[in-house]
Amino acid sequence: MQNALQQYKLLLADYLTPQWKRVLGLAIALLTSIALQIINPQILGYFIDTAVQGGSQQALLTATIAFIAIALLTQGTEIAATFLSEIVAWTATNALRVDLAEHCLRLDLSFHKAHTPGEMLERIDGDVNLLSKFFSELVIHVLGNSLLLFGILIVLCFENQLAGMSLTAFAIVALIALLAQRSIAIAPWAEYRQISAEYYGTIGEHIAGREDIRANGAVNYVMFRFYELLQRWLPVYQKARFASTVLWFTSVGLFTIGNAIALFLSAYLWSRNAITIGTAYLIFHYTNLLAKPIERIREELEQLQQVEASIQRIHQLLNIEAVLKHCGQAVLSSGACAISFKQVYFRYESENWTLHNLSFHLPAGKILGILGHTGSGKSTIARLLLRLYDIQSGEIRLGDCVIADLSLSDLRSRVGLVTQDVQIFQASVRDNLTFFNDQISDAYILETLELLGLTPWLRSLPDGLNTQLGADSTGLSAGQAQLLALVRVFLKNPSLVILDEASSRLDPQTEKMIEGAMDRLLEHRTGIIIAHRLPTLQRVDQILMLEQGKIVEYGDRETLTQQAHSRFARLLRMSAN
Ligand SMILES: Nc1ncnc2c1ncn2[C@@H]1O[C@H](COP(=O)(O)OP(=O)(O)OP(=O)(O)O)[C@@H](O)[C@H]1O
Structure with missing residues (x-):
């Protein structure tokens, strides 16, 4: 009482x-x-x-x-x-x-x-x-x-x-x-x-x-x-x-x-x-x-x-308190940033480690391709970089900073992520793309839509950028929603771009068409591309292969391609056959 x-x-x-x-x-x-x-x-x-x-x-x-x-x-x-x-x-x-x-x-x-x-x-x-x-x-x-x-x-x-x-x-x-x-x-x-x-x-x-x-x-x-x-x-x-x-x-x-x-x-x-x-x-x-x-x-x-x-x-x-503390105050320096994982261990609420002793270093401005079977922990790496979860031991750094020391809002404004599951909100096309950021001009939005071949789609809408989209992606194909998610990342202008099966819903022709746009997106930025399809990884500098949360192969893409016995070279041969 x-x-x-x-x-x-x-x-x-x-x-x-x-x-x-x-x-x-x-x-x-x-x-x-x-x-x-x-x-x-x-x-x-x-x-x-x-x-x-x-x-x-x-x-x-x-x-x-x-x-x-x-x-x-x-x-x-x-x-x-x-x-x-x-x-x-x-x-x-x-x-x-x-x-x-x-x-x-x-x-x-x-x-x-x-x-x-x-x-x-x-x-x-x-x-x-x-x-x-x-x-x-x-x-x-x-x-x-x-x-x-x-x-x-x-x-x-x-x-x-x-x-x-x-x-x-x-x-x-x-x-x-x-x-x-x-x-x-x-x-x-x-x-x-x-x-x-x-x-x-x-x-x-x-x-x-x-x-x-x-x-x-x-x-x-x-x-x-x-x-x-x-x-x-x-x-x-x-x-x-x-x-x-x-x-x-x-x-x-x-x-x-x-x-x-x-x-x-x-x-x-x-x-x-x-x-x-x-x-x-x-x-x-x-x-x-x-x-x-x-x-x-x-x-x-x-x-x-x-x-x-x-x-x-x-x-x-x-x-109920968030386990993830929002206390870090450090701010990332501008421009592309290096990523380094040092003996990282992570698990969700289960007994077994989802990521086991992960260590790698990606210099600023380079692109890492991550390969691995379903459930091997690829998307988990992306979630850790956005600090959606905290690791149990080890260290993750972006640039010079341990990510736990960064202010969460600064970290998340500097990392752009596109996944297979794109969330479209019940709002106008403009708000869906800018997330209500009115600092982004319509001209820049239109230019980005053009870059990704979305101008004909925009023209087909009754009110252009003011057209209201339905929740649950109503009225958009899964591929169109994925293209819109790419536009969002362009407009956000992040230092690190993570593409997690970002083109999985696109047909090969559309994927080819947006290649130039992808190059532009990754220019002067650090990138991580998670993909099952090998052609998607053609532009990466490093390859990291995961198996049950452990790194089974990691190195320079060129070098691994040359080594006939590397897993990556074997995969390339298999896909060529
Ligand atoms: N939120 C979560 N809570 C508990 N376990 C999870 C959670 N998300 C993923 N897992 C588990 O962690 C492991 C790694 O998942 P993750 O999504 O990183 O795999 P992935 O390699 O990206 O798979 P896919 O290729 O299917 O996208 C899986 O065994 C999965 O069941």
Whole structure:
């Protein structure tokens, strides 16, 4: 509880302090509406007593007008409170969404591998949605309704001490009973939200893989998994709802008892001439009015159970730290840079080394070709150079700097990578190519597109560079997407270019056509070309062959080609045959 309160306080302080003026306005509107709700029954009580005692019509008319005016004012303040609470909630939850999204984007690739995009969506948006009420109303309503409760009990004490004391005792028992049950639904609601996250994760995964699923006849398997998930979901929802319903039953039972006490007391006091009929009405009315704050406090506490589960999950997420530290400050010197690997060992979360004692040196401005069977660790080298993962031992240097000492943003702005899987975003052609960098001129983009033979493609688009591309590469062939990825690297103007099967989706004719462009791209830059096709490696200076993460051959391409017994020469002969 202490911990939960601490978490509430931190969240409220972080996200409500910047909009404290609105929160103050909201508090004033809510408190005014509460005060008006306590005052208005007094007018009714006065009206009844005046009518019973045969009071003047003028007095009755004034009471009626005052009653209507206060009722209208109450409505007005409630509208103002709702309006302000929506703005407060949206502003706070949007800020929290931004913080969570930024935090998740900074987390390591290993974290994202373990969590599907759908699950992340649900965790960022679903959990935060639940918090909107927490930010806008919960705290103010719990406080406001507690004040309303307190105010009603004081007024009741003024009307009649016996009635006031009895109903105060009743309200205390009711609140204790409701508070005692507060936490019973937290665990089921947390479990419910976890399954909900898995549900969205599964849907996202299956929509993304729809082509493979259909092509491989895996629809039944997918539906089976989906069905299994739904089967787990319903009982958890029922458990959570049942736990919340227990609270509802308790409050309904308590109000019935409260009304019985009020009726009994009013009848008893009136029969003994201790109170007027107007006061009897007031006692009954205020007891009914007591139900409102107690009921609201119950509802809010019920919501708090769901919110508490969400807050816990949000804190868990925010407490996950990236293993990869962003602390390096060193900056690479401009121009092409040398690469050196010294006794590098690396593994993902498995027992076995993915890269085993790797050492090589590529001078600045030279090009290295990496060959090896599927899964031998070629792409892993590229990921290490971009510091998507950190090595377990050894040293990787770019230029004079160990890459762990470089600022991550500087490192990543200086390395250009093209892979087989090109991500196209739902944005214009221009933004897809420049990544929203408006320093890059249209003229330079057009020149680069021309270099890669993409001008006819651009002309075929309805709005040229402004044409919106669909997410998931819709409307582009895999080869076209790969050419666009090459354009991106050109525009980025990096010091090191890594082409990881970058032309694997291109037909031989297109690959030949862009050869000149490739030469331009690699000019005055250091390059790494990872390829299965030997012709792609014609322009490289060095060859490195990998087998199960170990270097089995490394040397100058010319020299290896001359050595008849080298693996590379054998490969060349095999491909020539
Ligand atoms: N994110 C990851 N988490 C765990 N293991 C991984 C991850 N990425 C790759 N691996 C494993 O590391 C090994 C090397 O993978 P890598 O992608 O570097 O191979 P590759 O030589 O580039 O293969 P390909 O020619 O198919 O692209 C493989 O056994 C692969 O299963």
